[in-house]
Amino acid sequence: MPVMEYIDALRLAMKEELERDENVFVLGEDVGLKGGVFTTTKGLQQQFGEHRVLDTPLSESAIAGVAIGAAMVGMRPIAEMQYSDFMFPAANQIISEAAKIRYRSNNDWNCPIVIRAPIGGGIFGGLYHSQCPESVFFGTPGLKIVAPFTPYDAKGLLKAAVRDPDPVLFFENKKCYTLITGDVPETDYVVEIGKANVLREGSDITVISYSLPLHFAMEAAAELQEEEGISAHILDLRTLQPLDKEAIVEAVRRTGKVMIVHEDNKTGGIGAEVAAIIGEELLYELDAPIMRVCGPDVPAMPINPPGEKFFMLNKQKVKEAMRQLALY
Amino acid sequence: MNEMESKPITARHHEVGLTDEQAIDMYRVMLLARKFDERVLLLQRAGKINFHVSGIGQETAQVAAGFALDRQNDYYLPYYRDYGLVLSVGMTVRELMLSVFAKAEDPNSGGRQMPGHFGSKRLRIVTGSSPVTTQVPHAVGIALAAKMKKQPIVSLVTFGEGSSNQGDFHEGCNFAGVHKLPVIIMCENNQYAISVPAHKQLGGRIVDRAAGYGFPGFRVDGNDPLEVYRVVKEARERAISGDGPTLIEAMMYRLSPHSTSDNDLAYRTKEEVEENRAKDGIPKYKQYLIEAGIWSDEQEEQFLVEVRGMLDDATTYADKAPFPTPESSLLHVYDGDAEGSR
Numbered sequence: 001m002p003v004m005e006y007i008d009a010l011r012l013a014m015k016e017e018l019e020r021d022e023n024v025f026v027l028g029e030d031v032g033l034k035g036g037v038f039t040t041t042k043g044l045q046q047q048f049g050e051h052r053v054l055d056t057p058l059s060e061s062a063i064a065g066v067a068i069g070a071a072m073v074g075m076r077p078i079a080e081m082q083y084s085d086f087m088f089p090a091a092n093q094i095i096s097e098a099a100k101i102r103y104r105s106n107n108d109w110n111c112p113i114v115i116r117a118p119i120g121g122g123i124f125g126g127l128y129h130s131q132c133p134e135s136v137f138f139g140t141p142g143l144k145i146v147a148p149f150t151p152y153d154a155k156g157l158l159k160a161a162v163r164d165p166d167p168v169l170f171f172e173n174k175k176c177y178t179l180i181t182g183d184v185p186e187t188d189y190v191v192e193i194g195k196a197n198v199l200r201e202g203s204d205i206t207v208i209s210y211s212l213p214l215h216f217a218m219e220a221a222a223e224l225q226e227e228e229g230i231s232a233h234i235l236d237l238r239t240l241q242p243l244d245k246e247a248i249v250e251a252v253r254r255t256g257k258v259m260i261v262h263e264d265n266k267t268g269g270i271g272a273e274v275a276a277i278i279g280e281e282l283l284y285e286l287d288a289p290i291m292r293v294c295g296p297d298v299p300a301m302p303i304n305p306p307g308e309k310f311f312m313l314n315k316q317k318v319k320e321a322m323r324q325l326a327l328y
Numbered sequence: 329m330n331e332m333e334s335k336p337i338t339a340r341h342h343e344v345g346l347t348d349e350q351a352i353d354m355y356r357v358m359l360l361a362r363k364f365d366e367r368v369l370l371l372q373r374a375g376k377i378n379f380h381v382s383g384i385g386q387e388t389a390q391v392a393a394g395f396a397l398d399r400q401n402d403y404y405l406p407y408y409r410d411y412g413l414v415l416s417v418g419m420t421v422r423e424l425m426l427s428v429f430a431k432a433e434d435p436n437s438g439g440r441q442m443p444g445h446f447g448s449k450r451l452r453i454v455t456g457s458s459p460v461t462t463q464v465p466h467a468v469g470i471a472l473a474a475k476m477k478k479q480p481i482v483s484l485v486t487f488g489e490g491s492s493n494q495g496d497f498h499e500g501c502n503f504a505g506v507h508k509l510p511v512i513i514m515c516e517n518n519q520y521a522i523s524v525p526a527h528k529q530l531g532g533r534i535v536d537r538a539a540g541y542g543f544p545g546f547r548v549d550g551n552d553p554l555e556v557y558r559v560v561k562e563a564r565e566r567a568i569s570g571d572g573p574t575l576i577e578a579m580m581y582r583l584s585p586h587s588t589s590d591n592d593l594a595y596r597t598k599e600e601v602e603e604n605r606a607k608d609g610i611p612k613y614k615q616y617l618i619e620a621g622i623w624s625d626e627q628e629e630q631f632l633v634e635v636r637g638m639l640d641d642a643t644t645y646a647d648k649a650p651f652p653t654p655e656s657s658l659l660h661v662y663d664g665d666a667e668g669s670r
Contacts, residue, residue, distance in 0.1 A: 025476070051475075051476055052476075056503065057499075057502055057503055057506055059499040059502065059503060061465065061495055061496055061499050062465045062468070062496070062499035062500055062502070062503045064465075065462065065464070065465020065466055065468070065469065065496060065499070065500065066465050066466075066468050066469035066472055066500075066503055067469060068465070068466055068469060069454075069465060069466035069467060069468060069469020069470045069471075069472070069473070069483075070469040070470065070472050070473040070476075071469070072454060072455075072466065072469070072470065073403070073469075073470050073473045073474075074473070075469075075473045075476070077469075089495070092459055092462060092496075093462060093465065093496075096457050096458075096459045096462060097457060097462050097466070100457065101455055102660050102661070102662070102663070103440070103660050103661055104437055104440055104441055104445070104447070104455055104457065105436075105437060105447045105449075105455040106434075106437050106438030106439075106440060106660060107438075107659070107660040107666070108435070108447060108448065108449045108455065109447065109449055109454070109455045110663065141661050142661055142662070144662075164663075165663040166662050166663055
């Protein structure tokens with residue numbers, strides 16, 4: 001099985017889906033000849049032509065809205081938002097339209113679009129090239145939201161998203177693009193939307209996370225095991241909406257001590273909902289208060305290196321929090 | 329044609345390609361839309377229903393535009409006053425009335441949406457929302473799909489002049505212009521965005537914006553159905569031959585208040601409304617048909633009896649039809665979520 005980078009897995013998923021179904025097409029700013037500002041779509045226009053890998057005007061609302069219109073008549077568009085920070089002009093199309101088309105038409109119409117958007121900081125992107133906007137869309141019924149961490153899931157979830165009959169927001173982490181490598185089968189497979197995945201079995205503490213911070217948690221867990229004998233159980237949510245409640249409950253039951261980690265800011269984040277589920281389902285099985293390790297509640301991260309470092313999670317921050325939880 | 333030579337003024341419908349029967353059909357649908365609208369206003373005043381947004385004064389342009397397309401294959405993206413448009417495409421007054429009463433059988437939304445929020449996959453009327461102009465990019469997307477699939481179809485999208493100031497209008501037009509897509513973008517300029525008159529909404533003319541998007545724009549008298557028909561039909565021909573989009577600004581006047589919750593005399597005078605009522609396209613078109621010798625007061629009387637019967641039937645049917653069950657509010661958020669629940 002080939003080992004590849006996260007970004008290559010995403011590209012492979014699009015390539016396979018473009019080959020599989022002639023209704024699939026990619027649209028976005030710079031996705032064509034250039035292959036995207038991160039090279040995520042590199043080579044696809046050359047292979048599939050200008051009509052299936054479409055450079056669009058700088059118009060996020062049109063990118064989303066045109067994709068929605070095409071999807072309603074049977075196409076399977078993959079719309080790229082260059083940075084998730086630039087999704088907000090399209091938010092009305094996503095929240096008022098895509099999310100509600102099936103519901104408002106009483107199941108007459110549906111809207112099978114995928115909107116890919118890179119999230120996350122740590123690239124000196126400043127306020128508007130670093131955000132994690134998932135909490136803005138989370139809690140909007142009608143949308144599915146995925147955020148893969150491994151290259152395997154990046155490919156499998158993107159393919160599942162393309163085939164899903166409902167709108168899927170696909171938050172890929174730009175820091176993961178080349179940092180995270182892993183085994184990716186060249187065969188056709190999908191990862192089911194709505195299912196979390198245990199990345200590491202453990203017995204002392206449970207870490208629930210998604211996207212890049214899992215990288216820090218996995219490294220921290222390995223060190224804590226080796227250095228202090230702390231055994232961490234790590235759950236990758238993979239899908240943020242709908243959350244895999246069963247997997248969350250099961251993962252917390254394993255240890256009775258739980259920590260939720262995400263880069264998006266703490267207040268109103270995915271972690272708040274995960275904590276609420278835990279509180280509702282198994283409050284009396286907890287051996288420690290629920291802990292959240294998240295970005296600070298500031299509008300977005302600064303570009304100056306100390307400021308960015310202060311905002312970002314890293315292995316040390318996550319490891320220290322995990323130790324504290326284990327010692328509680 | 330000899331007939332045209334002998335009656336040069338009254339054969340305009342032939343000139344634009346309408347048969348006598350089609351010209352009369354158009355009139356019937358306009359009148360039906362008007363009578364439907366008036367009936368719903370009465371129902372609202374009588375307290376039978378909660379709310380109505382009227383399209384009175386706009387029916388001539390709506391129906392003419394509907395008739396100018398391929399009503400078996402083209403896509404329609406109406407806005408909330410387009411009763412005339414959806415009736416011309418094949419929606420029935422019973423279906424509209426089910427929506428007005430918010431009943432389960434309403435094909436537009438199953439009683440979920442406000443009246444005027446049309447949608448029917450069967451009729452290719454694309455489901456719409458209340459934030460205005462979001463449907464313009466959708467129409468462009470449908471046109472993009474048609475171009476990709478090499479299908480000889482167009483999409484027609486309508487909206488008010490107030491809506492033309494939304495970003496989605498601009499973004500959609502520009503996208504359509506870049507890719508030369510088969511979409512007809514028609515503004516129903518009814519002079520008011522609720523209470524704000526056109527001169528406080530628009531610094532220039534909507535039709536002139538077309539030049540900036542690289543496609544033709546036409547301003548047309550919306551009270552003249554034959555002219556609207558001609559312009560939309562020509563736009564469709566251009567679209568089908570790969571010449572791209574057309575912007576149409578149909579000039580008209582919203583004779584009713586914005587909605588049943590609006591008192592329009594707070595911001596405009598009775599005289600102004602009456603002055604525009606005199607320009608109403610429906611009686612003018614009736615006169616044209618009579619002068620053309622293809623319609624008569626007797627036929628009108630007979631048709632109005634028929635319409636009254638249809639509206640009575642639709643009202644009774646919709647009034648008696650069951651509401652959706654409360655629990656059905658939980659369904660159709662995602663595909664398959666209704667499985668196992670009735």
